[in-house]
Amino acid sequence: MSTWDDEERPLAVGFEDEACLDARMVGGKGKGLGEMTAADFPVPPGFVVTARAYRRFLEQDRLRRDIAIELEGLDAEDLAALDGAAERIAVLMAATALPREVEESVRAAYEELCARTGVDDISVAVRSSATAEDSAADSFAGEFETWLDIRGIDDVLAHVRRCYESVHSARVLHYALGRGIDLSRVEMAVVVQKTVRARSAGVMFTLDPISGDRSKIALEASWGLGLSVVGGEVTPDRFTVNKVGLTIRSRVLGDKRVEYRRGDRSVEVPQERIGLLCLDEDEVLALAELGKRLEKRQGCPQDIEFAVDEELPPGQAVLLLQCRPETVWSSAERAPAFDPEAKVLSWITSSITVPTRTLAEGHRHG
Incomplete structure (x- = not known):
């Protein structure tokens, strides 16, 4: 597998792309889909918005620093404090736009999926694929959201943002803090896959x-x-x-x-x-x-x-x-x-x- 410098890492990759075999880039769900696609298992087509896109999002407007401040000193058992921190982080993230290069990469990948399937504004499922999830040792499976029947690029981009916001939901904060997981080391890739009827x-x-x-x-x-x-x-x-x-x-x-x-x-x-x-x-x-x-x-x-x-x-x-x-x-x-x-x-x-x-x-x- 290729070794990537961060600036060389793509912002969006198809399931059939070699980069989709790198869990650091596409997370657990993305890697699983890449492996199944590479082995010719029957998998609906799609692409992954990579962890680099998430990093680019956090690098804006001191967002990463502000999130770290909100997380400092939190106790997994103080549910009221977790709720408050999650709400404040959601406000911070909602006020931060997707970087232009991320938006353009997602738009291009979605247009390619539409062209490949022959369906304009194809309906897709949007799933989180965190880089720390889906290992046999410790799994985030079920802690993040999945959205189905998302149609059109504007709705796809909105749900990429919702995946990013889910990293710091109160439920995930409780799960991660209770297991000693450092959320600053968790990155979010996003799977976008053709909806199955x-x-x-x-x-x-x-x-x-x-x-x-x-x-x-x-x-x-x-x-x-x-x-x-x-x-x-x-x-x-x-x-x-x-x-x-x-x-x-x-x-x-x-x-x-x-x-x-x-x-x-x-x-x-x-x-x-x-x-x-x-x-x-x-x-x-x-x-x-x-x-x-x-x-x-x-x-x-x-x-x-x-x-x-x-x-x-x-x-x-x-x-x-x-x-x-x-x-x-x-x-x-x-x-x-x-x-x-x-x-x-x-x-x-x-x-x-x-x-x-x-x-x-x-x-x-x-």
Whole structure:
């Protein structure tokens, strides 16, 4: 990979660009999309506004210094102080314009995406991609916002700014200070990706997120965009696949009464679909095969967001939206399956009484 001086670093790069493999430039989500694109996984096209653009923004009007003053001496448990600091930082950032060169780079990248897809003012998802997030050791996943169905360059630029402002929200301040993370070392890249017209969407883990069993692949999905799952508005369908042989082990029908056809509001699911699984067998197995390949390529269990695009033909409709290392079980110490010095009955008993955890306890998406 190329070594970049800061002034040589681009302000915006496509997923297919070599620079999109550098997490220092594009953050965790951006790097994951760059790696999947480079390996020919099915990924909707897009680009990343790089961390250099964020630095250029902070370099204006002594903004970085003023933010540092607001952060000085904050206590993670003093929620009122966190709220006050977050509000004052938001005012400072709102009063600071995007640098002209950043705005021009984002405009050019968006116009190129429109030309590539043949759609004027194409609808996109705008996601934060912080340089300190999405590592197996410590993850910011779920602490920043995602916006869907953003259309037109003015709205895209406005949401790039909103990603920048999210770095110092009260929620992120509490999260970072509670873990000893220095926010002055966190930089924000921004992913801009073609919106998927999702018939169904969800999340896949290349292990069992409840038990940590690496012989299984687990999927949760619902109708429409994934917002209904993230917001807890539905109980998603759940599928378990045996990693060896790729056979479906279980299917559990959820309770899916609302869906997001667009990113701004939910609608009721038609009665005839409420009692149906939102993924068919071919889609589940296609996703599991992609997850298995991605885990092998990345060298560790993966946490993957996916969608089934209703505008694409069968066999081409399954798309991967982002990936990151699974953070709960990947960092857990793995005991030997069997201690030859212990009695067999003791080993069997311990293996079935180890406490499990729920999906909500360890995994968040954003």
